[in-house]
Amino acid sequence: MPYNTIVDINVSVTSRQGVHIACSANITAFFENSTGYATWWDWLNGNETVPYHWGEMDWIVSNGSLTSISYDKIQHCGDMYVDSGGGVEYKTFMGNTYMADWNLSDSANDPDIVSTAYWEGNRIRIINDLIIPANSMVNMVFKIVITETGAYNFNLTTTPGVTISPSSWTVGGAATILVPYDYPTIYEAINNASAGETILVYPGTYNSSKGEVFPETINIANLTIKSKDGASLTIIDGENSSWGPAFHIRANGVKIEGFTIKNFKADSSHDIGGILVEGNNSIISDNVLGNIFNSTTEPAGIGIDIHARNVKIIGNIVHDVGSIGIRVRDHWKEEFQGPSTISNNIVIENNTVYRTNNTCVLVTGYARGVIIENNEIYESLKPTPYNIFIHYNASNIVIKNNYIYDAYGNIVLAGCNNVTITGNVIANTTSHPIDPTVKGKNIYILNDYGNWTGNPELLSTNIRITNNTIRNGGYGIRILYTATTGNTEPMVLTTTINYNNIFGNDHGLENNVNVTVDARYNWWGNETGPKPDGLGDDVSDNVVFEPWLIKPYPPSMPISVVYVTPKLISVEVPSLGTQFTVYVTIANVSGLYGFQFTIKWNSSLLTLTNPTTAHRIPLVWENKYISQYNYSVTDGNYTLFASARSPAPTFNGTTDVAMFIFKSVYDPIYPQNVTCDLSLENVDLVDEEAKAIPHLVYSGNYSCYSKMPELVLSPQEPSAYKVPAEFDVNVSIIIVVNLTAFEFELQYNKSLLEVLAVDVPFPAPIVGYGDGKVYVNVTGLTPPVNGSRVLATIRFKAARGIVWNTQTHVINSSLNFTIHRLNGGLIEHKAVNGTYHYTPVPGDLDMDGAVTIIDLSAAARAFGTSIGDPDYQEYADLNLDGYINIRDIVLIARNFGREGP
Incomplete structure (x- = not known):
């Protein structure tokens, strides 16, 4: 104014x-x-x-x-x-x-x-x-x-006419420390923070020249360290002279957000140049970590290293690292592992990781439960040019919806278990950086070839590869076993490769293991299927690729699809009599006026239980339609046609046209597995002009997997603490198919145990026992035994025990199967031995299971004697010092009134 x-x-x-x-x-x-x-x-x-x-x-x-x-x-x-x-x-x-x-x-x-x-x-x-x-x-x-x-x-x-123009706010709070206002360095702020507080860092460059001390070690729980204005303005600079890590998280619940961390040195002693996470429930988000290089010729330098549980790595950029971009590990040795049910529960999501000299993302060292999702990962360089590397007993890994490209090995699995690879674009492999004649692999499945675990026979198992685009590689997928001994079958038999688009590769799929891998329902780049018979990508021997997809999956444009859902039915023995339901569905259809299909199955494996009620008709047709079905349950086929009739409208959308309830009629005997297609044939969709509606057809599949039966004892480790004592041990078979005869001999320690009786719940058994052995032989079982069953119950008596002393607290005795045959030796199985434990009650001299005045009196009568004296009683010398004195009395007296061990 x-x-x-x-x-x-x-x-x-x-x-x-x-x-x-x-x-x-x-x-x-x-x-x-x-x-x-x-x-x-x-x-x-x-x-x-x-x-x-x-x-x-x-x-x-x-x-x-x-x-x-x-x-x-x-x-x-x-x-x-x-x-x-x-x-x-x-x-x-x-x-x-x-x-x-x-x-x-x-x-x-x-x-x-x-x-x-x-x-x-x-x-x-x-x-x-x-x-x-x-x-x-x-x-x-x-x-x-x-x-x-x-x-x-x-x-x-x-006042009217006056303008208030706010400039900026500096926001603190009861739990907020501002850097550089409260403290000039992040280091000082961390050392003066309390649990649950937030350190808010204003724009600037923070380095050792300005007072930072690396690593910034965080021992305070639930501490948040975040930049005010983002990573581009808030820089933690190692100045190419500071050893990493920049941050070392040693407390739980720590969050680090919004920093650029760069220019840290690394070597074999200081391998982590960016952030080391050793605190559970931590979150690392929206940071940029780069230029972390080794100071020697060896590969060193890690962007983010996670050695904790329940950690999220979200929205970071990790680049130009001397070794590994992001590493997840639990421990390097099996004996340090926690229970196998405990997951590391690590999420690596929405990150960009590129230009590393070893591996972009590494999951290793028994890590369990890791999700790698929605990341862009590329350009891992020599000497280990892998974009994603899962190995060293890592398990329960999900690699989902990532863009992974431009490396010799885009995804490499070696000695890991239970890995799902789904929804990714995996593309553009490079030749090996040292030997250019070695072609790159988009997905590489191996055993523990580097012998990190000390077991080169450790396989990669339970691998599921589905709904990926795998293109432009030397190999789309390669399966290789490099050890000279060992059983390779589980690596291939537990791997499934379905519903992927595999094209533009020199070799679409190469399986170097002499076991067939399931690679059905993939698009190989051409509707004629893979080479050598088709024009698509090449596949090797030991690959089941039929049926293949005639178009990319899923269709890039809406197109009608007729399919069986669920498409894969998998059961395990015992499955005899097990029922399951599948549907035949027409999806994404427009103008449907009539349809027909035939579904076929293997009737020696399955029977159809509802042939007369299986059909379904689009509801919009109401009762204005004609239909007919015919079937042969014994031959394993069912055919249905249906057409609307005037004035019914055409159908648009998705509908089920059949619901089939199948029942298993055959269980395979180990090691056999069985499978059959639920094959859709003669499928036709027509509009009201009787013109064909273009569509894709996807059949289903049924598989039944056998398990090795086990002959077991229950309880496996029976025990007693007094004599005499009686207890039962069951001899059982677990998961058997068509058992018609069995024979076993169980050996026990006759100096400790007696057999009182053997009960066999089958007619005409041959039973013998005594002299430390129990023998049972049964033939002609009708009907055969399937599943799990008790074969015999043995009543034991603890015939002899021991008196507890300071050196002997328990005696153990094996319960061993010396003979075990199922169906005369035709059924392969495993016999699991047991152990009998006699655990005496401390202070119980008469072995009646309780410490009473009788035990004290027995010791008192021998009190003051020693070895060689006529009244010396060895059983009362609990201290084993050759004298019966107050020390022995105390060991009895402190347990007075005790019953049981």
Whole structure:
């Protein structure tokens, strides 16, 4: 305005409860009378060369803000608590601890509280009659302290015609530390933080030259360290002289967000250059980590290393690393593992990882439960040019919806278990960086070829590869076993490769193991199927690729599909009599007026239980249709046709046209497995003009997998603690198919045990026992035994025991199967031996299972004797020192009244 203006500033809040406000409007005059400052904000905060001046202003405070507010409730905003100009230090900005001129009596000292503003409900006039010179601007500073939890909205209003133009807020809080305002370095902030607090780091470069100490070790639980304005403005710089890691997380619940971490050195002793996570429940997000290189010729330098549980790595960029971009590990040795049911539960999501000299993402060292999802991973270089490497007993891994490209090995599996690879684009392999004649692999499945575990026969098992695009590689998928001995079958038999688009590769799929791999229902780049018979990508021997897809999966454009769902039915023995339901579904159809199909199955494996009620008709046709079905359950086929009739409308959308309930009629005997297609044939869809509707057809598949039967004892480790004592042991068969005869001999220690009886729940058994053996032979079982069953129950008696002493607390005896045959030796199986334990009660001299006065009396009668004395009783010498004395009495007396071990 061209004239001086008198201005009021009002602040209204949603609730004034716990709100304390201070405002200063004379910063402009101070700043204009100072030199060396580019802006008034610089005058307030200072910088690396000039001081701050928060303590030199005059303040107006809200009524009640001069009452006591504890320091714990007010987190200072850096140097607002130090008066650099006048040398006055104070601990609270508002409160009754010492602060110059807090009672408004002395305007000579600073900082000065010059007046008080009063609340009117939830509104306060914090500035009253401020004169703004004509055509000028006045800078104002607010300090707002909130001491009550809740959500607060602040609204600033002023005199009409005057514009309030907010500049910036420095946000602290009761649990927030600001860097560099509260502490000049992240290192100092961490060392002065408490559990649950947030360290908010303002833009700048933080390095050892400015006081940072690396690694920044975090031992405080639930600490959040985040940048205020993101990674591009907040840089942690190792200056190519600091050893990593930049952050070492050793406490649980830590979050690190929004930093650029770069230029850290690494070698074999300082391998992690970026962030080392050894605290559970941590989150690393929105960081950029790069230029972490080895100082020697060996590969070293890791961007993010996770050695913890329940960790999330989200939205980071990791690049130009001397060794590994992101590594997940549990332990290097099996004996250090926790229970196999405990998952590391690691999520690696929405990251970009590229240009590493070893591996972009490595999951290793018995890590379990890792999800790698929605990442872009590329350009892993020599000497280990793998984009994703899963090995060293890692298990339960999901690799999903990633874009993985431009490496010699885009995904490499070696000695791992239970890995799902789904929904990824895996593309553009490179030749081996050392030997260019060796072609790259998009997916490479191996045993533990590097012998990291000490077991080169360790296989990669239970691998599921589905719904991926695998293109432009030397090999789309390669399966290779490099050890000279060992059973290779599980690596291939537990691998499935279905519903992928595999094209543009020199070799679509090469299986170098002499066991057939399931690679049905894939698109090989041409509707004629794979080479050598088709025009698509080449496949090797030992690959089941029929049927293949005649178009990419899923269709890139909406197209009608007729399919069996679920498409894969898998059961395990015992499955005899097991029922399952599949549907024939028509999806994404428009203008359907009629359809027909035939479904076929192997009737020696399955029977159809509902042939007369299986058909389904689109509901929009109501009763205006004609249909007919015919079937042969014994031959394993069912045919259905249906057509609408006028005036029924055409059908649009997705509908089930049949529901089949199948029952298993055959269980394979180990090691046999059986499978059959639920094959859709003669499928036709027509519109009301009797014209064909283009469509794809996907059949289903049924598989039944056998398990090796086991001959077991239950309990496997029976026990007794007194004599005599009786107990039963069951001899059982677990998961058997068509058992018609069995024979076994069980050997036991006759000096410890007696057999009282053997009960066999089958007719005409041959049974013998005694002299440390139990023999049972049964033939002609009708009907055969399937599943699990008790074959015999043996009643044992503990015939002899021992008296507890300081050296012998238990005696063990094996229960071993010396003979075991099923169906005369035709059924392969495993016999699991047991162990009998006699565990005496401490202090029980007469072995009746309880410590009573009888035991004390027996020891008392021999008290004072030693070896060689006529009254010396060895069983009472519990201390085994050759004397029966007070030490033996105490061992009995302290257990007086005890029953059982």
